[in-house]
Amino acid sequence: MLLFTCPNCGPRNETEFHYGGQAHVAYPESPGELSDREWAEYLFYRENTKGLFAERWVHSAGCRKWFNMVRDTVSYEVKAVYRIGELQPETLERIASATEPEQAQPLAPAQANPTTASEGV
């Protein structure tokens, strides 16, 4: 049995949760202009990742709130849990690494510490 950590309730049994598929599937900006094929792909086409996968879960037997989870589809290891609306940790890392070279030179090492902390999120 797996333990999942709900962002609201803390560690609970896997059976208290329900799966909600791939996370961060954005609603099309102008759905009216999509072709039938593009609309069908938005509705039904999902990644089938081997490895780290961001997905939605709901704590249906507890707080009944949705949240996101990054899970390794091979080992079932849960890498990160974050709330709906929050950025995916991988995205945060990308943003952090993109801004790092600009900040790294003017900042003293002590001031640069928050950047390294965010990488561990």
Next chain:
Amino acid sequence: MWLLEKQYFLMQKGRAEMGNTAQNTEVLALRRSPAHHLWTDFTVGSVAGERGVTLREVPFQRMVGIRVDPTSEVGTRIGELTGGLPLNSGDVTTGESGAAVLWLAPDEFLVVAPDDGEPGPSALVTSLLEALGDGAGQVIDLSSNRTTFELSGPSARAVLEKSCAADLHPRTIAAGTAITTEINKIPTVLFKSADETFQLFPRSSFADYLGRWLLDGMVEFAAEGTSWP
């Protein structure tokens, strides 16, 4: 069938004549709690002693469901009646009225108060509705939604741990903490009201099943208590 009709008739009449105490007493006498038929079994199945565990039903507790953002103005107004609204999982607040407010979700709370012996809507719901006003949220009387089982004694935790996967160790759940979880797949609100006392709130339709399930879990402690020759 006759009982239901009479009960309904008296409930209506009782509501119409709230001041009539004799009428109210007659109405209240007709109430049956969801696990009433198990009360004898609970008494017989309860175990005394060092490894004892006692099970009983606490009937007709008043329960009110609240959906509101606790940090909003309406949330503050309602919080003034209930001694604040709990903000984190497990938190329970208690107001001057003695009603406990359990955290169910960031915007969902359950108020639990003892049976006040009134056949109509309780004063608690009325005052909470007034506090809600036309603000964003809900206040709903859920008294008949769930019943209350009280499992207490030195072995109470051991009985629950057989079929509840949540961590019930005192370092995680102190007295005065409540969580929403599952006991043998039955969705239950679990309120640890004292060091060795758990109040369980299953939905009424699960009362018979959960009551018998807990009785089964208590049997082994009775067997160990008997002295073998």
